[in-house]
Amino acid sequence: MLRRPLIRSASSSILLRPLGPRTRPLSLLARSQPWTSSANKLKSFQLRPRIRSDAVLSIFSLSAPAKRPFHCTTRVEALPLIPLLASMLKASTAFGFTQMASRIALTFLPILWLGNRKSHRVIKYAAIHGIPTSPEKKEKHLKRIRISNKLLQILLFIPFTLFWATIVASLERTPLTGRxxxxxxxxxxxxxxxxxxxxxxxxxxxxxxxxxxxxxxxxxxxxxxxxxxxxxxxxxxxxxxxxxxxxxxxxxxxxxxxxxxxxxxxxxxxRPRASEYLRWLCDKMCQKNKDPIPNSVHxxxxxxxxxxxxxxxxxxxxxxxxxxxxxxxxxxxxxxxxxxxxxxxxxxxTTPPPKSWWANLFLGRSADQRxxxxxxxxxxxxxxxxxxxxxxxxxxxxxxxxxxxxxxxxxxxxxxxxxxxxxxxxxxxxxxxxxxxxxxxxxxxxxxxxxxxxxxxxxxxxxxxxxxxxxxxxxxxxxxxxxxxxxxxxxxxxxxxxxxxxxxxxxxxxxxxxxxxxxxxxxxxxxxxxxxxxxxxxxxxxxxxxxxxxxxxxxxxx
Known part of the structure; x- marks a missing residue:
């Protein structure tokens, strides 16, 4: 079987041919080597295509950012969420919500736990007895286990967080003793x-x-x-x-x-109110020289x-x-x-001072004046x-x-x-x-x-x-x-x-x-x-x- 000769076109040879002598990057040059220019380098430099000066300026004008005068804007702050949540949780109804959340979590806890145990048992039973199980079915049970674990964590995290957040929100210092x-x-x-x-x-x-x-x-x-x-x-x-x-x-x-x-x-x-805490915090964000403790006007x-x-x-x-x-x-x-x-x-x-005769005449004299x-x-x-x-x-x-x-x-x-x-x-x-x-x-x-x-x-x-x-x-x-x-x-x-x-x-x-x-x-x-x-x-x-x-x-x- 005769091989066909590989024929290259002139255009392809031109494309594969380097346009000029290969130059090394600056990082490979020795630090002690002086900068010299030879006739060959000048000749190769002149053979490269020229770029118009107005094009260069247009490229730099597009790439370089325009200079703008310095302008300082006010910092955007978020709402004071911690004092706001503390004011909402410092109430007797907050403990009622915590009890309701805990009861909801405890209601679904056995259901999720039983479903999780069922999926574990199916996978374990198939592995022990050598029952062929498709990867899709096994992945389905594993996904169900992962979802159940996440739901369990969420159900336990919400009442736990609400309980301790309510306790922390209700804490305060007793005056004079600091208890x-x-x-x-x-x-x-x-x-x-x-x-x-x-x-x-x-x-x-x-x-x-x-x-x-x-x-x-x-x-x-x-x-x-x-x-x-x-x-x-x-x-x-x-x-x-x-x-x-x-x-x-x-x-x-x-x-x-x-x-x-x-x-x-x-x-x-x-004892300060929640509105006073919020007002103090807003003033603290605007002015840095506010007192560290809000003082009530009442x-x-x-x-x-x-x-x-x-x-x-x-x-x-x-x-x-x-x-x-x-x-x-x-x-x-x-x-x-x-x-x-x-x-x-x-x-x-003690005996009171004696009364005048005029008062004794009209008011009479009491039996015991002591x-x-x-x-x-x-x-x-x-x-x-x-x-x-x-x-x-x-x-x-x-x-x-x-x-x-x-x-x-x-x-x-x-x-x-x-x-x-x-x-x-x-x-x-x-x-x-x-x-x-x-x-x-x-x-x-x-x-x-x-x-x-x-x-x-x-x-x-x-x-x-x-x-x-x-x-x-x-x-x-x-x-x-x-x-x-x-x-x-x-x-x-x-x-x-x-x-x-x-x-x-x-x-x-x-x-x-x-x-x-x-x-x-x-x-x-x-x-x-x-x-x-x-x-x-x-x-x-x-x-x-x-x-x-x-x-x-x-x-x-x-």
């Missing part, structure tokens, strides 16, 4: 509550509480005891604005004089607080209740506490108890208790009960509906006991916190805060409980208190812990005062 606490109530819910308690609403609400033990006997404002308690309370109220801007430590106060507190690290501030809601004296010699205590301005919060004092003060220190009487005059020691004991109850109102402890007892603790226990019931249902369903009903009833009883334990633990923290803050109120009002240690020590020896009704003793409450102590690991009575906390607070005042004197050079360093 982290959870208040899951929106500003609208707080305003609605304050509107219901404002004015005469507080007296109506407290009357319903007191009516549980029978119709209360109210001491009228014309009674000298009411005037005495009211004057002492107003004196303590006048020091509340000082807690917002406390003065610096007084260096001239001696160790034997009345101690004064140092400025608090977390001063008393009005005053601290509360003073003047309501006051009610109840005639009950068997109750030697007091309690506070309520929240909000216009008398939405107040204090109830039992006459038994006043009688206890007068038993320890007899009441003194008027009771409480001593300074008696007023101090009354002020210590009132300052303690006033601290509960200033720190909004009732909002914290309401949020914890009605929203956070029951909601968390409900979610935990749903999870437990889903996991134990495959076991309990074999024993019929009676066992399921018993398990449900046991869960309700256990949830109720845990709610009581949670209330007790919260109450213990609040009582200790109120003792610490009441020492500040007493010191700013001119009382000796060290007398509070003596007062609460005597009360702890008598096992007298305040902030509770002394006429009723609930055994279930005492059981929850014992269980709460075991959970908290407290081996000492609560009253002793409160006294030790108060002593530690006063010792801290003295330590900071001595440190300030050393820094000022008034006292040599030890």
């Amino acid at each position: 982290w606490r959870m208040i899951l109530l929106s500003p609208e819910e707080e305003d609605e509550m304050a509107a219901q308690l404002a004015g005469t609403g507080w007296y109506a609400a407290v009357g319903e509480i007191l009516a549980q033990d029978g119709p209360p006997v109210v001491i009228p404002p014309s009674d000298w005891r009411y005037a005495w308690v009211n004057d002492t309370l107003r004196k303590l109220e006048a020091t509340i604005p000082v807690l917002s801007h406390e003065p610096e430590i007084s260096l001239d106060v001696g160790p034997d004089e009345k101690p004064l507190p140092p400025p608090a690290k977390f001063p008393l501030r009005p 005053t601290i809601a509360g003073p003047p607080y309501s006051l009610l004296l109840i005639e009950n010699p068997g109750a030697s205590n007091a309690f506070s209740y309520g929240f909000g301005p216009d008398g939405g919060g107040g204090i109830v004092v039992y006459s038994g506490f006043l009688d206890e003060i007068f038993e320890k220190m007899p009441l003194e009487y 008027q009771p005059s409480p001593t300074s020691e008696q007023t101090t004991e009354l002020a210590i108890l009132l300052a303690h109850e006033l601290s509960h109102l200033v720190l909004s402890h009732h909002l914290e208790t309401l949020s914890s007892a009605t929203v956070i603790v029951p909601g968390t226990l409900s979610i935990a009960a749903d999870v437990i019931r889903v996991f134990i249902f495959p076991i309990t369903m074999m024993f019929g509906p009676f066992v399921n009903d018993a398990v449900a009833q046991l869960g309700k009883v256990g949830s109720g006991e845990l709610v009581k334990v949670g209330e007790y633990c919260t109450s213990v923290k609040q009582e200790i916190e109120a003792d610490v803050v009441s020492a500040r109120l007493l010191a700013h009002a001119g009382f000796d805060a060290r007398d509070a240690v003596k007062f609460w020590t005597s009360r702890s020896s008598q096992e007298i409980q305040e902030c509770a009704n002394a006429n009723r003793v609930d055994t279930s409450v005492s059981r929850s208190m014992t269980l709460g102590r075991r959970i908290m690991g407290a081996g000492h009575p609560v009253n002793e812990v409160r006294v030790e906390s108060l002593k530690g607070e006063l010792a801290r005042w003295e330590t900071e005062r001595l440190e300030a004197r050393v820094k000022a050079g008034l006292t040599p360093a030890a």
Whole structure:
């Protein structure tokens, strides 16, 4: 077989032929080699096609960007999503959405899990017994497994994220002490509550509480005891604005004089609204020199607080209740506490100045003209108890208790009960509906006991916190805060409980208190812990005062 000769055309040979001598790239040239131009290089350069100068200019004009004057535009910012979401989640309804999301996830969880297990079993059965399976069918089962895993992750991620986002959104710092606490109530819910308690609403609400033990006997404002308690309370109220801007430590106060507190690290501030956070954040984005903490323009809601004296010699205590301005919060004092003060220190009487003969002629002469005059020691004991109850109102402890007892603790226990019931249902369903009903009833009883334990633990923290803050109120009002240690020590020896009704003793409450102590690991009575906390607070005042004197050079360093 003859081969056909390969014939190349002239055009193809021209295309395959190099147009000029091959030149090496600049990177391959030796750095020491000088730049020279030879006749051959010049000749090859002249043989290359020329490009017109106007074409070169047109190419550069197309490729090079045009010069524009410098112009700075405002930066486009996104919406403040984190404060916006926090304001939406800080509400009691947010926990309801979390419970609903968790129940939806727990409803579809067994279905997806069973379907996933079925696909795994089909693939495993075919591999063990050597059953021929098409790649399409195997890929179908694998795809179903992947989709089920993604749906499971989404269903578990949504309620988990909602739960912890709601908890984080409800966190806030307690004024004056800095303790982290959870208040899951929106500003609208707080305003609605304050509107219901404002004015005469507080007296109506407290009357319903007191009516549980029978119709209360109210001491009228014309009674000298009411005037005495009211004057002492107003004196303590006048020091509340000082807690917002406390003065610096007084260096001239001696160790034997009345101690004064140092400025608090977390001063008393009005609880800001979500709209104020958003406005502050917008101002922060526009102006860099804004304050790091938004300051509310409104005053601290509360003073003047309501006051009610109840005639009950068997109750030697007091309690506070309520929240909000216009008398939405107040204090109830039992006459038994006043009688206890007068038993320890007899009441003194003063004789008023004599009346004129004209007044005696027309008004007559009273049989006993002596008027009771409480001593300074008696007023101090009354002020210590009132300052303690006033601290509960200033720190909004009732909002914290309401949020914890009605929203956070029951909601968390409900979610935990749903999870437990889903996991134990495959076991309990074999024993019929009676066992399921018993398990449900046991869960309700256990949830109720845990709610009581949670209330007790919260109450213990609040009582200790109120003792610490009441020492500040007493010191700013001119009382000796060290007398509070003596007062609460005597009360702890008598096992007298305040902030509770002394006429009723609930055994279930005492059981929850014992269980709460075991959970908290407290081996000492609560009253002793409160006294030790108060002593530690006063010792801290003295330590900071001595440190300030050393820094000022008034006292040599030890």
